[in-house]
Structures are given as structure tokens and as C-alpha cells.
Amino acid sequence: MATVSEHPEKAAAYIADRSRSRWHDGALWFVRSKRDRMAHSLPEWERLRSTASQIKAHTIANLPEILQQFEANAKARGVHVHWAADAQEHNEIVLEIVRKQNATRVVKSKSMLTEECHLNPHLEANGIEVIDTDLGERIVQMRGERPSHIVLPAIHIKKEEVGETFAKYLGTEPGASDPQYLTEAARQHLRSKFLEAEVGITGVNFAIAETGGFVVCTNEGNADLGASLPRVHIACMGIEKLIPRLVDLSVFVRLLARSATGQPITTYTSHFHGPRPGCELHIVLVDNGRSRIRDSDEFRSALGCIRCGACMNTCPVFRRSGGHSYDAVVPGPIGSVLSPAADTKQHRSLPYACSLCGSCTDVCPVKIPLHHQLLTWRQQIASQGLLPVSKTAAMRAGSMLFQHPRIYALAGALGRRALRWLPKSWIYNRANPWGLDRDLPEPPVESFRSWWQTNRQGTSVDEGMKSKGAKNGK
């Protein structure tokens, strides 16, 4: 199994470059601000969020029926529907479809599901060229990296670095870093790939049970070129992407782009209901752990996620530590909820990459209680005995302190004194990555305990607490 990954270590490496961390923070805050302007421009915003949340809750509760309804309607429109229990089966199904075409060239538009399943390496190992056509994804693909954000895959890369990559692979002017120029080079390069491809793979934003169709949203138009030039289109989707009715799209389409990038809608919102004449359309429905998340009362609502990325843009930890520090296909708050569900041990540090500020929950267009779920994960990780030592040692010490009032009082007094004399290096050390960029607090002149004794003469703090408890009838 994969090795345990610790977010604080990976984040430390990222913030070591302070100016980059600040730049990344600013870039995402800019997107978050655009989102706010959009949300505030619609008086019905909160109504949309609660409607969306309820539609998703209904869908997830009725998932078996809704999936079957979708399958029947899609088949009636001439679509081939496939079911994959896990990532491996998904990859095998896609490979088989590609092989049947004797195809060796595939273009793919953004799909977090195919990232999750590691489809590219599987196809490449079988002699098939897969080109990611979303500009950001193409950049990370050329650089041999992974997307660091689900909507902005190359948000961690500077234009000078894109320039270097393109100079190497696309023959652009060395040193060139103008986004307009670089985008033009990518357009030319990818046009030829679109024209050569024999199969186009896309993700799915929403699949509609009532009509058997699905919707893909992009700004670049890459999914549309990939789905309208090659003879075969394969759409890969998690089983949670369903919505019951076509009219539900009105709610989700209004929320998605506004939440994601602060646009009123993406440039292209494409509705696919059956193949082009003489062509093939395949849909692969993938479980890969989703049904397990559905089993859980605590985490079920996380399946309603529409992958807008708003929780990442707003998260103070994500903005500063970068998406790669999560070492997960989906990073940020929602990734920290979903990844431990796939492998708790490997991702055990992610629910702690969170200040519990709750901003993610506030912006989520489908109202997933993200920070509550992260707190729940902390409890589950602790009770499964998976806490990293750095946390268990402190917890044990804390628990001992709180159980022994005398030692607690003594520790308080020592602590106040120590704060005056301790060198800063006491928190700036490798055992405590959170100490970076933080200062020790000013010690208070007096403890609460001694204030109480002076001002509430006669009673000790402990007695005071007891009598208060008695009044409350405890």
C-alpha cells in the first residue's frame, strides 16, 4: 500500500519559498474575491445553495433507482453504458473500447475521475498516447507533475516556468513568458492533436437521470473539440454525478462557474444526449469507493460535491501550502474529507491541515459541512489509533494535565514564566512545522486562577465551577 504522507512536511517544503507561497495565496484569493462578487450579485444565492444541497441529498439517498433510470434512458438514446466497481476495472473498460477502434491516439479533457483511476499511465503502458487538452493539465502533463488544484491545475506554476516547459517541448522562444504567446503555442500544438485523435475522453459535470444525457462545462472548448472530431467519445463519471431532472441543471449551472472562477457561466456548457450519426458514445459509471462513503451518515453529503474548487480557494491552509502538499488527487478541504475515506492511514494527516475556520463550509455551493466532517475525521483517526506520534504525545500530556488540577496550576505558572524567557527557536523547530510564521504569545501578567482568587475572595476556581454547575442542574 502507499506510504503514509504527512501534510506538514510537504507544506514546509512549499512555504520554504516564501515569495512563492505568498504569490500562490494572492492568486487564489483573487479567485475567491471574484466568486464573492458573483455570489453577492444574486439575491437568491442562498436559496440556490439549499436547493442544490437538497437535490443532491435526494439523489444520493435514491442512488440505485436513479442510476438505473439514467442507464435505461441513456441506452434508449443509443449510448453504451458500462459499470466499473473500481479504478482498475474503469481502466480496463476504457482500454478495451480504445483497442476495439485499433486506436493509438487519445485526447482527454479534464476529468478528476481519470486522475483518480490513474488512467493515463494505464493507457500509456499499453502503447496508447493520451494527451491532456486542458491547458493547465497539458502544462502539468509535460512537466511530469500532477494537477495541484481541481479547477486550476497549474495554479502553482509561474509563467516563466511554463515558458521553459514550452521552449523545451513546443519550441517556443527561450525566455518567453507572455501568457498570450504561450497560449497561442499550445493552441497550435493541441489543434494537431485534436485532429489526429481517434478517441476523445471527457469527464462529466452532471448526468441527468430523466433524460439519459450529461453535461460537460469548459471555458477552453477542449472537451467539445475532443467530443466532436474523433468518431468515439468516452465519458467517464463517478456514480455521484447524477441529478434527477433536466431542470435541476438550472440550479447547478448557476452555482458552478460562479463558485469556481467567479464567472456567470462557463463559455461552453455542452449537453450530450446520444452519439453523433455513425459514431459511438460510451459512458463509464464508476464506484471506486463512493458507495462506501454513502454508507456513512457522517460523510455521505460529501458525495454531493460538484468539484467547483471554491473550498480550496478560500482555505487559508491550501492557499499557503499549495495543492501538492496534500499528496492526493483531490486536495483542499473536500480532498481532506474524501481521501481518508479511500485510505485512512495514508491520508491521516489531512484532516489536521485545517484551522477549523469554517470558510469552506460557508462557500460550498452544495452546503457540505466540510469543517464538521474534518473534525469528525480527527475523532475517527484518533479512535482508530492512527494519530501521528507528534500529536499523540501532546494529547497524552494534555489529557494528564486536565485530569490533575494541581499539576495544571503548576504548569500554568511555569508556562507563564517560560514564555518570558524561552528563545523563539523553541517553536521554530522541525518537530513543529506549525510554529513557522507564528510567534509565542505575550504571557498574561496574571493567571485567571489568581484573578479569581483576588476578585471572588474565599472560593477557589474549582469550587466556583462546581457551584455554577450545580445551578445549571448538572
Add this chain to the structure above:
Amino acid sequence: MGSKARDSRQAILDRLRSREVTPVELPAIFGDDSISQVAIGFDDPPTQFAGTVEAVGGLCLQVGSMQEALNKLEQDEVYRDAARRCSLVGDEIPGNVNLQEIEDPHELSSLDFLIARAEFGVAENGAMWITDRDIRHRASLFITQHLALVVSRQSIISNMHQAYERIGQPETPFGVFIAGPSKTADIEQSLVLGAHGCRTLTVFLVDEPA
């Protein structure tokens, strides 16, 4: 597909059925309220629409007739320079590429200019609805270097709820909302128009009372 695939289908459905989840009612979009009570509406949807089209990177030209649209096109450098033009809006706007005569959409790779008709436009986001009912190759919409869409002023509605009510049930395999030209901000969040699809989008908002 082989029997393994059938097994997976059954296995996924069985797994889902093995867990009874407290039912949640499917809500009407805005509960008991009507869409016009709740969702944003504009006093003058066409004017709002024209403004939003520009905000999402398009050019919106209000015209009284297709002849006027042609006059405007002929003043446009992009149109004048376009060698391969395709018109799907009737003879008033001429073209030299005929989609009906093309077998394989790959032949459209050198298409410079396409003008097509949208069924309606949406004021809140500048999107226009186009289906493949009258378009033989949907690829033409995305592969053309420059796109112009003609939409009737009388067709402009306020919001997406009205849009999906109007669409009803999709009858053809493909329908798309297009709002502005193709764009990307994947390099340092700098907005660049003309990513993979059209580099420019011109909208002719034409006054054509029913």
C-alpha cells in the same frame, strides 16, 4: 461487455441497496414560490444581455435586419480576412463552405468564420442556446477561428431557470450554451481569449418582432 461487467453492475447496485438511507424529498426548484418571485429578473433583458455578452468577452451588435448585420460584418477586419466562411443563417449572409457537402468534420480544420443562429439568449450570463438540429457538424462551432451568432432580441430571457423550462426535453443529441469566446486563465490567472475554440465571438442581437 463480458460477464464481469454485468457482475459489476449488479454488485454496485446491490451494495447501494444494502444500505437504506433516510429518504430526502426532491424539492421543487424554489419550493412553493414561482421562479419569477425568487430568481433574478431584468426589466430590460436584451440590454442586460448585451452588457453581459461584452463582460464575458464577446462583441454584441444590435441590428434591425440581417442586411444590417452583413453591412457590419463587411466593416469587420476579421470577417474580411476570413478565406473560408460558412453561413448557417440563410442567403442574406453568403459563405463559401457548405456543411452539407462535407462528410468528415476534420475537413473543417481550416474554417475561418462561421455564422449560425442561436435559439435564445440568457441575460444573466450572456449564454446562447444552440442545438445540432440545423447544424450538420457540431464540430464547426468549436473548430472555427471566429464565430458569429444571430439571436433574436425577442428571445432574450432573464435566467437559467427560464432557459431550461424553455428547452423542455432535448430532442437532438447535442445542445450547447455558448457564452463568449473560448478562453483560459491557466497561465498565472491571466485571461487569454482564444484557447481551443473560437478566438472571437460576435453576437448579432436582431430585432425581429414575431
